[in-house]
Amino acid sequence: MTELKLGNIKSIAVVGGGPCGSAAIKSLLKENAFSRIVGFERRFETGGLWNYSDETSNTQKLPVPSLDPHDPSLLTPFKKPEDGSYIWPSAIYELLDTNVPYQIMEYSGTKFPESSKIFPTKQEVLDYFKEYSKEVEQYIKFGTIVVDVSFFPENENEKWRVTYRKVCDETNGGLEESDLVPDEVEMFDAVLLASGHYDLPYVPDRPGLKEWSAKYPNSVSHAKSFRHARQFKDAKGEILLVGNSASGLDLAYQLATILKRPVYKSARSKSSLPGGSSDFIKTVPDIESLDPETKQVKFVDGTTLDNVEKIIFATGYLRHYPYLKSLNSSDKPLVTNGERIRNLYKQLLSYNYPGLAFICVPRYILPTRVSETQTSWLAKVFTHKIKLPSVEQMEEEENKLLEERGDCPKFHNMMYPEDVLYSRSLNEEIKTVPGWEKTMVPCEWTYEDIQLRASANPLKEAYLKYKELNDGKCVTSVDELENSLGFQYAEVDKSLFGLD
Template sequence: MRPSLIALSLNPANIKSVAVIGAGPVGAGLTKALLNERHFDKVQVFEKRGGFGGLWNYTKPLLKHTGVTSCPKVPCESPHETIKPVVHDKHGSVFQTAVYKYLDTNVPKYLMEYEKFPFPASAPLFPTRDQVLEYLISYSKPIENHVKFNSEIVGLKYNDKSAKYELSSQNVLNGDLETSEFDAIAVATGFYDLPYVPDRPGLKQWHEKFPQSISHAKDFDCPEDFADVEGEIIIVGNSASGSDLAFELATTLKRKIYKSKRSESSLPSGYDSNIIEVSDVEAFDPDTKTVKFVNGEKVANVDKIIFCTGYLKSLPFLPQTAKPGEVGNKVLSSLITNGSRIHGLYDHILPINLPTLGIIGLPKYVLPTRLSETQGAWLARVWSGRINLPSEETMTKYDQWFIEKNGPNGKYHDLNFPMDVEYSQRLNKEIRNAGNGGYFGVEWTSDQIKLRSSIKPLKEAYLAYLKDTGKRAMTVEELESAGYFQWPQDAITSVEVPEFVP
């Protein structure tokens, strides 16, 4: 198959200016990789917030009494909705994030660390949100001169004739617009911004009648906010946020919390006898304030419903349509359809027909900090010409291979262990083969793989220890000696990286 005209435009000699969209945990690692490649004349980062840290910035206290929620509408199923900042009297434009008051990580600190940049010794085994933010700011500081803060990207177009991108940014403080031109674009915005609230019969009517009763995990701050709720509280969702919020509410308020789930979760969750698991929601009855479940169960007198149903894949600055003859913009407009995944990518990074656009941090169930360095190092070498892409036909077969493995929709980007290690190490192999020089991400060791395979029982032991003693364990050994944790007999210490054969 003959490569497309756009694929042929991937000429390293022509890629000298790169825009990075986002300076959060993923954007920082990516930017360091691009700078260390020493091939690009200009690396400009755009960040809509006023500082580093991305989604780890804790903004709930600033927005708690504004009445603003994170959902642009209920239900929310369109990836083309936009999230606007809230104008604060003292802090300017504030973008809400999902981090909440008592949040700690679901991943031990040793697996969150960037290459050769450890957490401080004072951080517990599972760091708290403020410790993570401090860590990220410290890591990101060296790229500060390359970042335009308070600059939100509002438009992106591709010019087929010049093979360049037109990037429109807006200053969130004064509204000024600016358009710049770049040879390549690296998207590092993250995909935890636009809440997904799936429709169910009666949901819209319920929200119209009781607008303050429905929220998303992105709005949650602390269980004390629910202390005066008299009726029942239902969590919808059984993944990381659903389990965390149910545990916090049940243990703090000492009351029943219903958790609706479609399936079992492989992620760690704390146990409390006040967490009542029910099946998936079938319908909402606003007339009786009753929620019905698919197995026939019902919960009446419901006052609060918190959707922990994840986020839509959304890049609102992409064009939604293309004019006749606009080949590049046609590719851009086809990347996102219903928000369940991003279409037509090679290696979860590059649009097959537009390889001067890179999307970093897209896979789910990965370690995003360390993966951003690996993906960034790989992308920097592709754009500098040190890693050659396979043919368009091979890249398309790889895309189809992943569809066959994970399905065509919401699970396409899921890299459940050990797939996350396989993916990272396959990229690392290509990075090593490109020769010395440039940035190198974390290589997985046998000890790290063992730790990765044991996260669920380790975090659950950590939560039980914290609940019983009020102490945050600093090491795995502390949990072992206290009798809360032992290594699973089936813990994995090595992962064989399969070769993709088209």
């Protein structure tokens, strides 16, 4: 059996200073066992992708289809003409609110304001994250983009080289090397990647799509460039939205209810996520092909849609880590086609590259809670307080999951109750370490929390219905939904979670 040799870890780099990166830094600091912790964030402030911007010009340059997770030129910052600052437009749109109630989004020891809506708006979420991150800002190099992370196993003490670059005019927003502002290099014992996975849009290929996009520029877009339904108010032809997950459901609902016109939503399968309903939303099957000459879209059941003017792909994102070029070109790549990250124990810790970890890889989890739990667990692994299984056992565990789910994006799915069980299992391992109470204490999953998690979908649907019936008023109390709409919590199997 092969042991994962982590060595003496004292210095740690955290790539990403958003909600997960801030939680990682805070957890590492509270472990009080590391001599140097450095965060790297390309934006100039905390909050990550929750920093909303109306600008979408960089996402409109996306190739159609978009299938290459390794092309660093696909994501570029936008320079604001009014002040010369650089921004990276994110997946956040104007009327976005969360899909889970704020009570189970909270970090340990940091509460949302009592006046918060059950499902907070983007601004409420951003304000919350910024408040939480204040105490770790001094450890983050803002306006800094990581351009390379390389592994040197022969260096027993400092195995990881991180090369980073200032985001400024001289480097064209961090995209180019500059003699005037040269790249900088630091060595670390470990690297935590907390840069998220909502960056590089995935646009699947379909016969005729490339030709369609070339013939009708700006007719094909991705949900990342959606900001408000008003972007499509002048469309004379049909609007086709592709995707039936969280953003697909929400964007279809917004387009239908704001524009008051039919919106066709192409879905491969039934969604397990919440969404508003409207008679204007017309669900159609998956796309088989597109004919740019006639502007007709054909679906897999043989039906067609004529006079299509706008196609919006709400089809998710590719796993994109351009700074891992040397590792991905090795015989043990972490990312190949962008659908999943390979060779991770607990979807977290690399067992091929000692000291490398990915924060919040699973989909459909609660990143705030999970990031604190994961990094508290990692801190104890890095200090050898939690013993890891052999590399062979870790590989066997991943292969078992691979057999169950396949080599595809679903590999990283972790929906309720799996997400709760995952967090609780890490928490239990943390509690085996003497003195764990003096380090980062992740949120516990109480019965009330689990009940909210189990009920998140019907709760969101009731929330949207209440808003529709009350001229846009947002409810702040579950009791109000119970009284006005008869909302009922989902039943929870206490035995599944070891609850009395």
